[in-house]
Structures are given as structure tokens and as C-alpha cells.
Amino acid sequence: MKLPTTPSFRLDDKTALITGASSGIGLGCAVALAEAGAHVVVSARRIDKLHSVVDAMKAKGLSAEAMVMDVADTNAIKETIDNKGPFDILVNSAGLGRHAPSKDTSLEDFDAVMNVNLRGAYFVTQAVANGLIKAKKPGSLINISSQMGHVGGIDRAVYSASKHAVEGFTKAMAIEWGSHQIRVNTICPTFIRTPLTQSTFDNPDRKEWIESKIKIGRIGEVEDIMGAVVFLASAGSAMVTGSALMVDGGWTAD
Numbered sequence: 001m002k003l004p005t006t007p008s009f010r011l012d013d014k015t016a017l018i019t020g021a022s023s024g025i026g027l028g029c030a031v032a033l034a035e036a037g038a039h040v041v042v043s044a045r046r047i048d049k050l051h052s053v054v055d056a057m058k059a060k061g062l063s064a065e066a067m068v069m070d071v072a073d074t075n076a077i078k079e080t081i082d083n084k085g086p087f088d089i090l091v092n093s094a095g096l097g098r099h100a101p102s103k104d105t106s107l108e109d110f111d112a113v114m115n116v117n118l119r120g121a122y123f124v125t126q127a128v129a130n131g132l133i134k135a136k137k138p139g140s141l142i143n144i145s146s147q148m149g150h151v152g153g154i155d156r157a158v159y160s161a162s163k164h165a166v167e168g169f170t171k172a173m174a175i176e177w178g179s180h181q182i183r184v185n186t187i188c189p190t191f192i193r194t195p196l197t198q199s200t201f202d203n204p205d206r207k208e209w210i211e212s213k214i215k216i217g218r219i220g221e222v223e224d225i226m227g228a229v230v231f232l233a234s235a236g237s238a239m240v241t242g243s244a245l246m247v248d249g250g251w252t253a254d
Helices: 025-037 047-059 072-082 105-135 157-181 203-214 223-233
Strands: 016-019 041-043 066-070 089-092 137-145 180-190 242-246
Touching: 016 025, 016 105, 025 041, 025 047, 025 089, 025 137, 025 223, 041 047, 047 066, 066 157, 066 223, 072 105, 089 105, 089 223, 105 157, 137 157, 137 223, 157 180, 180 223, 223 242
Parallel strands: 016 041, 016 089, 041 066, 089 137, 137 180, 180 242
Antiparallel strands: none
16 A cells, blocks of 8 residues: 655755845744745845844854845836846745724825735735746745735724735736746734734733634734745645635634
8 A cells, every 4th residue: 555645844945035034924934944944035125134134044054145125116126036036935024014093094104005015015926926937947925914814903904905905916826827836825824923013912902802803812923924834835735826824813713
């Protein structure tokens, strides 16, 4: 009797681009992919933070390099990615939230969030995919979306709109690029404890609301995302595309 073989979760000989990699979820994804064997290119706007990340990763024996890129600068995205690519794996983790009641949304805040969360993510994904298609290589493209891409939330109309849009273009791109063996998926975290979200947890009413919605009974940690990103990047998810992997502690289950 011949038993089936579990696909490998190793990422040796793969190169991964991670945007928003200087802290939080992006940093966690970079470490997870590198620990699985990938060479990671960590990207963000500030080179000093990126150098700190690369130095810390190399000290652990991980393979990493820095690349400065502002995803809101769509004119520069293609050239920057073409110069370093092709990338076997993409993790779009750069994100922005300017939370306020929808009746108070300013045009400036709306444009700022959409420029990063939607337009930036869209054209980074496009540029990486075009590089893979030109090189005739398969790939796994992962967009860090949110549970708010599936539900609404207090003071989060703009953020939620941007993440619903990410879910939409992810599905469309998965359909278009499946024949090139390029998979496109999202990871949808609940509230994850990072320096950027700490102010939300410092608000007792918001913290109580969050904890009441997460069925697991605790706030998410960066480590909760790390296994998910390795799964979607690896051969372990070879038949998964156009999907949203919910890492939300059951928030969207009801």
C-alpha cells in the first residue's frame, strides 16, 4: 500500500517580498517565511527600521535584505519590484487605519487609507504577478486583509471599505492568474496586539467590545499570523486560491 506524502511547508530557494515589514504583522510574516527557508526582502518606507530588522534576522541565521518602498507611491512600485524580482512569494502587509465615525470622515483620511490599503496593495500585487508571468514562474501572493473585510466595525467605515475591496480584487486576480500557477489569497486577522493597535486596547470600551466578539477569549498576537502565512506560501496550500483565511478567533462565525 502506497501512502500519500504530506506536501512540504519548507520554502527553501524561494524569495519573498514583504511590505510593511518593519514592525507588527509584516515583521512576523518576514520572520516566519525566513524560518521556513525563504530569502526575505523586507520593505517599508524607513531604511533605519529595515536595517534593524535585517540585522536582527541575520543574527538568528535567517536570510534577509532591505528594500525601501512606499506603497502609496504607485509610480515607483513597478520599477522597484522589477529591479529586485521576480518574487516567488508576496505578503502585502503595509496598511493604514484612520478610524473615526463615518459622519466625520475627511477626504484626506479617506484618500490616505485607500492609497495604501487598496491602491498600493493592488499595484504591488500586479507588479509581482507580472514579474512571475514574464519569468514563467509560479507564485503565492498573500494580501493581509482583515476580518473587517467581511464585516463592519465601529469607527471603521473607511478601513472596512478598503479591506472589502482587497477581498474583491484578490478573488478576481486569482481567477485571472490561475492558469499561470499564481495563487492569490488573503489572511484576515482579528485585532492583533501591535504598537499601532495599542491605543485601541487602551480604550476600555473598545477593549471590552473586542473581547466580547472574539470567541477564543483573547486578543490576537503576531504569532497567530505566522503559521497562516507559511501555510499559504507553501506547497501545503497548493490547491488554495481566491480564498480568505480567517484568523479571527471566531469573530465572523456568527
